[in-house]
Amino acid sequence: MSSTEPDRGARVILIDNDRDLLAATTQTLELAGFSVTAFSSPVEALRSISGDFGGVVVTDIRMPDIDGLELFRRIRVLDHDLPVILVTGHGDIAMAVQAIKDGAYDFITKPFATDRLQQSVHRAAEMRRLVLENRKLRLVADAAQDGLPLIGQTPAMERLRRTLRQIADTDVDVLVTGETGSGKEVVASLLHSWSRRAKGNFVALNCGTLPESMIESELFGHEAGAFTGAQKRRIGRIEHSSGGTLFLDEIESMPASTQVQMLRVLEMREVSPLGINDVRPVDLRVVAAAKVDLGDPAQRGGFREDLYYRLNVVTLTIPPLRERRPDVPLLFAHFIERAAARFRREPPPVSAWVERYLRDHDWPGNVRELTHFAERFVLGLEDVEPSNNQVLSAKISDLSLPERVDQFEAEVMREALSRYDGDVRKTIEALKIPRKTFYDKLQRHGIVRKTFAGSEEG
Known part of the structure; x- marks a missing residue:
């Protein structure tokens, strides 16, 4: 304001x-x-x-x-x-x-x-x-310093933080749902850092970024010579996360054949790398994230129902930013400070129109989009200043009905005078009002006809 x-x-x-x-x-x-x-x-x-x-x-x-x-x-x-x-x-x-x-x-x-x-x-x-x-x-800054990037004071975010505290040290597998950019990896990271597993590795894998030919090797590892090009032994992500936390992002993109193997890992808590017949026990906690509702068969698509139920011990849903708008200014202030430090610039002042944009924009890219917006804002690359029409609309919104009518009438008269280069006869004909009424309204609204052109009266 x-x-x-x-x-x-x-x-x-x-x-x-x-x-x-x-x-x-x-x-x-x-x-x-x-x-x-x-x-x-x-x-x-x-x-x-x-x-x-x-x-x-x-x-x-x-x-x-x-x-x-x-x-x-x-x-x-x-x-x-x-x-x-x-x-x-x-x-x-x-x-x-x-x-x-x-x-x-x-x-x-x-x-x-x-x-x-x-x-x-x-x-x-x-x-x-x-x-x-x-x-x-200050609360935001203190929270960020304490490693609490889930910034927000809306009831939904307070419930989410409270739930994370309750389940962090329980070792249950967790399914996190939320739109793109809503902070699913942040939730997984907090579950890891707030648990006894914080001394182990936090291992993240995006199932949607790896081709099907590579994901099995990435997850389960392989022995030297297990396939063409496997020149030395590789520890897979699952085994590497033993004692810590395995975060599987976009798990809905996991290939069907890998889903079968992953289901066995979750049930038996053991892994069998490619190229050997032995199994190795793993002390595993899995946090999986999905952009879709895996509980809905229409959205689940080819994802295995039994794997969904195995992962769905606890489900956490991150609300999109448009559903927690009061948190937007807090997040934006935090991201501005972070971006200013990163780019070694003074944080620019936030105008009333930036505040309006923060409040009214739907943020389809969620926190990630807001982060990038803050970075561009600090760099001076983001322009959300209003057009003349937006300024007029904002001004009108604060007026009473008679004041709005007067505002509209004055704008119509100015538009007609501009269209006819100040020609009174043509303007009167276009507005369909008597000449005396026309001059009365010019005086009432403080409109100077000569400013629109040099035409003489007709």
């Missing part, structure tokens, strides 16, 4: 024991677009204020029970950064000034102009928004 936009919907807790003044001030703030919760008792108001309150407190100073200054001091204990605006009588100005020195956001003397209060609340709400955003970003 830019600093020039009204802080629509920002929350305000308003306290005043004068019920008439409380009702009038509530109405004033609500007409300005704020969401107001009014209290005549500061004690009751305190019960509704917590350290994560995302708004502004406006309180009178002189009240029974506890006065506004004591209320301010108690709020400071809850949250040092929560903005408190004090409403004062003339006799309280000295106390209010001291409160400002102690950290109060502002004081307003009675009687006050409505604009004065609205502007102060707007600035305080904007400051509060920035404070809370910075706190979130």
Whole structure:
């Protein structure tokens, strides 16, 4: 949100024991677009204020029970950064000034102009928004430093992290589903790093990138001379991951013949490399990932049903980014910082239009797409600034119906004048309005005909 936009919907807790003044001030703030919760008792108001309150407190100073200054001091204990605006009588100005020195956001003397209060609340709400955003970003940075790249505060992501913690050390095989770029390998990596297997190898294989002729050797290994070109022994990915975690990405692409062998590995926990008859035991945990729903026969295609059920001990689903839009700004901020460090550049400021794009875009490529967008943004290669039509649309969306009608009428007149190079007769004929009405509307909308051309009236 830019600093020039009204802080629509920002929350305000308003306290005043004068019920008439409380009702009038509530109405004033609500007409300005704020969401107001009014209290005549500061004690009751305190019960509704917590350290994560995302708004502004406006309180009178002189009240029974506890006065506004004591209320301010108690709020400071809850949250040092929560903005408190004090409403004062003339006799309280000295106390209010001291409160400002102690950290109060502002004081307003009675009687006050409505604009004065609205502007102060707007600035305080904007400051509060920035404070809370910075706190979130610090949480993101701390999480990233702790090796927790599953950034997000939506309920779906909190559940996913909680489930990962619960099953990480259980050794069960896990099936991870999610769209391309949603972070399936990140989930697999966390399951490994949070488990006792973290001392072993995390071995990843994308089943969709290897030709059928190679995947068997990659997975199971081979002895020297097992086939043409096999000049020396090779330890397969399965055996190499023994004691650690094997991550099989795009498992739906695994060839049918390899699926049969993989099913035996999962059932027997042993592997038989190509070229020998012996079997070797493996201490194996498999995390498989799929872009499709393997539980749906129509999507499963040629993937073996018995292998699906063998893998499906625990299934984790990563929601696409479009279903957790509140996480997008957090992720974007993290990726900007990471890209800026990588490219050795200062993170550029995020404009209101970039914020709008982040909010409105569907992100079909999910986190991977957002990562690349952040990198291009840091390099100055991403342009999402609005066209003139988009600016007009955004401006219109904030207008009342009569204001929208006026805006539309003015644009139609300007378009007609431009089309006919300012020729009044042709413009009037095209608009089908009387000449006097035409001139009245020119004056009403502040349109100067001569700016469209030098034509004389017809």
